[in-house]
Amino acid sequence: MKDVKLILTIAITILTLYSCRNNKDDDMQARVNSVYYWRTSFYLSDGERKFIRDYDIHNLYVRYFDVTPNEDSTLMPNATITFDGYPMPQSVNIIPVIYILNECMKYNINDLGVKIVKRIMQINATNNIHHVKEIQI
Secondary structure, three states, rough: OHHHHHHHHHHHHHHHHOOOOOOOOHHHHOOOEEEEOOEEEEEHHHHHHHHHHHOOOEEEEEEEEEEEEEOOOOOOOOOOEEEEEOOOOOOOOOEEEEEEEEHHHHHOOOOOOHHHHHHHHHHHHHHHOOOOOOOOO
C-alpha cells in the first residue's frame, strides 16, 4: 500500500510540474496587440492608422452603444456609434463592445441578448463590417 501511495505521489508531482512549464511558443501565440476605441463617431486619423500599423494592432475593440433603461422601463441602445464613411483597416479584427449600465439589471433582461446581437448585426451590415467573431459586454 505504501508503494502505491509513493507512486501516486510521484506521478501527481511530475504531472503538476509538467503542467506548470513555460511553453514560449504557446505564450507568443496568445499575445495579440489590441486597443479600445471609445468614441461615438468612428474616424481614424492618419496618426491613429500609423499607430495601428507601427504597433501591429490586430484587435480593435470598438464601443458600439450603451444599453440604458428608458422612461417606460424598456432597455434601449444609447449613444450608438456612427461610422463616417472611412473604410475599416483590413488588417484589424473589429470586436464590438456593448456597455450595459448596472441599472438595467433591475428590469426584464430575458430578450436583451437577442436584441443586442440584432443591433450589432444591423450596424455591421450597414457599415460593411464583416467577419466579426466575438463581442464584448
